[in-house]
Amino acid sequence: MNENEIPEMPKDFGFGPDEEMLRDLAKKLLDQEMPIEKMRRLVAADPAATYEEGQRPGWDEALWRQCIELGWTGLAVPESEGGAGFKMVGIAALVEEVGGHALASPLLATLNATYVLREAGTQQARVGLRAIADGASASLAITNQRGAWDHARPDIVATPKDDGYVLRGSAYFVQDAFKSDLFVVQARLEQEGGGEGQGGGSILCVLRSGTSGLALSQDHIHDLTRDQATLVLDDVMVVAANVVSTHGVETLDRAWPAILTTVAADLCGSSEWQLQTTVEYAKTRKQFDRPIGFFQAVKHPLSNGMIAIDRARSLVYHAACCIDVNLESGTDAGFEGALQNARMAKSAASDAGRFMSDRSVQLHGGIGFTWECDVHLYFKRSMHNQMLYGDATHQRRALADMIIGKVSSDAG
Amino acid sequence: MTSMNQDQIEFQDYARRWLEENRPPAPRERLPITPLEIMSEAHRDYLQDWQGKVHGAGLVGADYPVEYGGFGHDGFQRIANQEMGRARTPMLINIVGLNMAGPTILAHGTQEQKKSLIPGCLSGSEIWCQGFSEPGAGSDMANQQTSAIPDGDNWIINGHKVWTSLGHFAKWMILIARTSKHHKYDGLTYFLMPIAGHAGVTVRPLVKITGESGFNEVLFEDAIVPDNLRLDDVGKGWTVAMTTLTFERGAAESAGGGGGDSAHPVRRLVDLAKNTWRDGRRASDDPVTRDAIVERAIIAEGMRQNGRRARVPALCDHPMRLPLQQKVTGSEFVQDNARLGVEIAGAHSTLYKLDEAAPDAGYWPLAYMNSYGHTIAAGTNEIQRNILGERVLGMPKSK
Numbered sequence: 001m002n003e004n005e006i007p008e009m010p011k012d013f014g015f016g017p018d019e020e021m022l023r024d025l026a027k028k029l030l031d032q033e034m035p036i037e038k039m040r041r042l043v044a045a046d047p048a049a050t051y052e053e054g055q056r057p058g059w060d061e062a063l064w065r066q067c068i069e070l071g072w073t074g075l076a077v078p079e080s081e082g083g084a085g086f087k088m089v090g091i092a093a094l095v096e097e098v099g100g101h102a103l104a105s106p107l108l109a110t111l112n113a114t115y116v117l118r119e120a121g122t123q124q125a126r127v128g129l130r131a132i133a134d135g136a137s138a139s140l141a142i143t144n145q146r147g148a149w150d151h152a153r154p155d156i157v158a159t160p161k162d163d164g165y166v167l168r169g170s171a172y173f174v175q176d177a178f179k180s181d182l183f184v185v186q187a188r189l190e191q192e193g194g195g196e197g198q199g200g201g202s203i204l205c206v207l208r209s210g211t212s213g214l215a216l217s218q219d220h221i222h223d224l225t226r227d228q229a230t231l232v233l234d235d236v237m238v239v240a241a242n243v244v245s246t247h248g249v250e251t252l253d254r255a256w257p258a259i260l261t262t263v264a265a266d267l268c269g270s271s272e273w274q275l276q277t278t279v280e281y282a283k284t285r286k287q288f289d290r291p292i293g294f295f296q297a298v299k300h301p302l303s304n305g306m307i308a309i310d311r312a313r314s315l316v317y318h319a320a321c322c323i324d325v326n327l328e329s330g331t332d333a334g335f336e337g338a339l340q341n342a343r344m345a346k347s348a349a350s351d352a353g354r355f356m357s358d359r360s361v362q363l364h365g366g367i368g369f370t371w372e373c374d375v376h377l378y379f380k381r382s383m384h385n386q387m388l389y390g391d392a393t394h395q396r397r398a399l400a401d402m403i404i405g406k407v408s409s410d411a412g
Numbered sequence: 413m414t415s416m417n418q419d420q421i422e423f424q425d426y427a428r429r430w431l432e433e434n435r436p437p438a439p440r441e442r443l444p445i446t447p448l449e450i451m452s453e454a455h456r457d458y459l460q461d462w463q464g465k466v467h468g469a470g471l472v473g474a475d476y477p478v479e480y481g482g483f484g485h486d487g488f489q490r491i492a493n494q495e496m497g498r499a500r501t502p503m504l505i506n507i508v509g510l511n512m513a514g515p516t517i518l519a520h521g522t523q524e525q526k527k528s529l530i531p532g533c534l535s536g537s538e539i540w541c542q543g544f545s546e547p548g549a550g551s552d553m554a555n556q557q558t559s560a561i562p563d564g565d566n567w568i569i570n571g572h573k574v575w576t577s578l579g580h581f582a583k584w585m586i587l588i589a590r591t592s593k594h595h596k597y598d599g600l601t602y603f604l605m606p607i608a609g610h611a612g613v614t615v616r617p618l619v620k621i622t623g624e625s626g627f628n629e630v631l632f633e634d635a636i637v638p639d640n641l642r643l644d645d646v647g648k649g650w651t652v653a654m655t656t657l658t659f660e661r662g663a664a665e666s667a668g669g670g671g672g673d674s675a676h677p678v679r680r681l682v683d684l685a686k687n688t689w690r691d692g693r694r695a696s697d698d699p700v701t702r703d704a705i706v707e708r709a710i711i712a713e714g715m716r717q718n719g720r721r722a723r724v725p726a727l728c729d730h731p732m733r734l735p736l737q738q739k740v741t742g743s744e745f746v747q748d749n750a751r752l753g754v755e756i757a758g759a760h761s762t763l764y765k766l767d768e769a770a771p772d773a774g775y776w777p778l779a780y781m782n783s784y785g786h787t788i789a790a791g792t793n794e795i796q797r798n799i800l801g802e803r804v805l806g807m808p809k810s811k
């Protein structure tokens with residue numbers, strides 16, 4: 001619970017002129033290139049096409065190429081591997097803008113894959129990082145069919161063969177899979193006879209989207225601003241030299257604070273959009289001869305929404321800052337602190353997202369219940385993000401072990 | 413901790429050392445939760461003595477100009493407050509003086525007023541109270557009926573103030589009174605009113621929900637205040653009062669922010685839960701209780717980080733957005749913690765201060781009841797939510 005100050009936290013969360021410029025440029029670009037009218041046309045032109053016929057909603061690939069030109073794929077890639085090596089606190093602020101524009105893009109997936117490769121630290125991971133810095137998008141294929149967030153038991157199995165492994169099985173809930181060039185795949189090690197490897201270990205490797213034996217099966221999701229798929233591997237051969245990490249679970253664990261913080265930042269951005277849009281409506285929509293924002297049943301929840309968002313935002317910057325500090329020092333205590341703060345950020349951001357999603361629809365009245373009103377785009381993106389990598393209560397359950405201690409066994 | 417300059421680092425070391433070496437012995441009788449419930453003269457003397465010492469050591473009034481009894485530093489007070497909190501030293505008794513009267517006089521006072529009144533405010537030798545609320549003027553504070561009529565170089569005060577915290581010990585009151593019936597807001601004037609032993613002033617205690625006192629009603633019957641104790645211009649009372657309220661609602665960083673019971677509130681809940689048995693297991697093993705405690709921890713950390721972010725303009729959309737939230741979040745944090753403590757304590761939460769079997773000496777039900785003082789005083793949280801919605805988000809005024 002951070003009773004003791006973490007030593008030497010940088011001033012201003014480490015958010016300096018470079019980070020400010022990064023965020024402000026992102027905001028300018030997205031204000032210009034992805035106004036809400038365009039978003040709506042792109043992703044929500046035809047409800048039946050998406051929800052009845054199963055077409056994937058559109059996205060602006062040209063804009064994404066522009067983002068690549070600006071170096072967005074390499075934001076979190078260290079400079080030594082050709083990236084920009086930006087601090088997490090700057091990236092979090094940029095992701096807020098992305099969430100605020102509900103941008104359909106592989107940015108979040110790519111950042112999260114980057115954090116995993118960065119933690120793997122192997123030569124092979126560096127190859128992947130360089131590809132990302134060069135503009136490749138990437139996504140994590142680490143979740144099993146039960147949707148467990150602890151990545152302890154992947155459904156993809158790696159069986160040793162010759163000087164490598166044969167990979168077989170599926171990873172589920174793969175984010176923006178159809179927009180990704182690379183997949184960071186986790187596979188459970190299995191002995192030749194069929195038994196599990198020592199300690200039930202797992203490996204991570206990078207596969208290209210065109211790899212033979214790799215197929216994507218589209219999920220039909222409610223969120224219109226991303227895609228999701230099951231990644232199916234049918235006897236894909238990986239040579240040992242191409243394995244990125246032989247300690248899959250630990251590597252993913254170490255990247256977890258950054259992954260949670262990224263999603264939390266997106267939630268803060270979308271919640272702020274919901275707040276401002278609903279406030280604007282409350283100022284203009286008149287009933288009983290007054291703007292509805294006059295009524296405290298409208299006004300007070302919006303004040304509460306602001307409080308919830310601000311709590312989440314401050315926790316996101318703090319978590320990001322802890323991650324940045326820990327990236328340099330890399331102590332166990334530093335990691336625990338980063339994880340604790342990231343879980344707090346994700347919990348608070350999920351709660352803020354849920355509250356603002358709820359009020360943004362309700363306070364728009366009938367129009368808020370329609371496809372015509374843009375609030376549904378953010379409602380759905382937020383709902384998806386609230387759940388992703390563990391919702392608010394999931395995070396608090398894990399935090400309880402850290403703050404209170406594990407459930408004891410004594411009875412009386 | 414955001415980074416500090418060399419002077420501030422040295423000051424922090426000094427403060428820490430001084431507080432370590434000068435911690436006072438505990439008072440004979442337990443202190444109440446906040447200075448607003450102090451009733452006994454023994455407590456008053458004990459706390460006045462302590463404030464005099466910390467002021468003497470430069471830990472109170474650190475950022476005030478030297479000529480007004482301060483120490484002329486910049487950004488030291490926040491550090492001193494933090495250190496007093498960490499050292500868990502006693503509360504500062506003159507909180508109305510330090511958080512409200514002092515900064516208001518500094519902002520609006522004449523040279524003479526500042527020189528004669530601020531030093532006693534900082535040292536705690538002169539206790540202040542606030543006379544804003546009246547029976548008919550609470551949330552609608554401008555509805556003041558207390559009148560001030562000019563009489564040569566004096567003003568004659570008549571009226572009735574209520575909920576006056578510390579009025580029973582106060583030498584001075586910051587007072588707003590009506591000088592014109594024709595203008596609701598522009599008809600108000602701000603005075604620095606002598607209280608203790610002053611002719612025409614009666615102070616009567618009122619009893620709180622907790623059974624404690626600490627606030628009062630104050631009656632003025634032809635009480636006289638000289639014109640040189642008027643603060644700022646006639647008719648400017650509303651504006652000056654707004655200055656006071658701004659300081660009151662953001663008190664954590666001012667001279668009165670230090671000391672008091674700041675044992676980490678979440679740690680306190682964890683300890684309670686670990687020591688409470690229910691249905692054959694510790695309350696700390698109950699998933700619902702665990703979730704509720706962690707929720708408190710997240711809010712605590714969020715407030716801390718809000719405080720840090722408020723000093724980073726590039727990460728704040730509106731300069732008042734975070735500062736104006738502080739009163740709501742802080743008071744509800746205290747309230748929700750106390751309520752959770754009551755819930756965890758279960759059957760034992762029925763036991764009050766006097767009962768020896770009461771967990772934490774009856775703190776939980778007492779703190780819970782007392783917490784409504786925080787959500788009501790200093791502008792109720794409903795009014796605060798109006799202010800957030802109107803001043804920060806720009807929605808139309810609810811009146």
Ligand SMILES: Cc1cc2nc3c(=O)[nH]c(=O)nc-3n(C[C@H](O)[C@H](O)[C@H](O)COP(=O)(O)OP(=O)(O)OC[C@H]3O[C@@H](n4cnc5c(N)ncnc54)[C@H](O)[C@@H]3O)c2cc1C
Nearest residue numbers: 542543544545550551575576577785788789790792794811
């Ligand atoms: C412990 C304590 C100490 C205090 N100390 C002092 C002191 O030292 N000096 C001093 O001057 N005053 C003091 N006060 C008074 C305090 O400032 C007032 O109680 C407060 O401003 C509310 O006024 P009221 O009690 O008249 O309630 P009212 O204004 O009558 O409010 C009653 C209820 O109506 C709600 N309400 C009123 N108007 C609105 C509105 N426009 N929109 C929505 N809801 C509304 C309120 O939120 C409240 O819930 C103290 C109060 C307490 C509890």
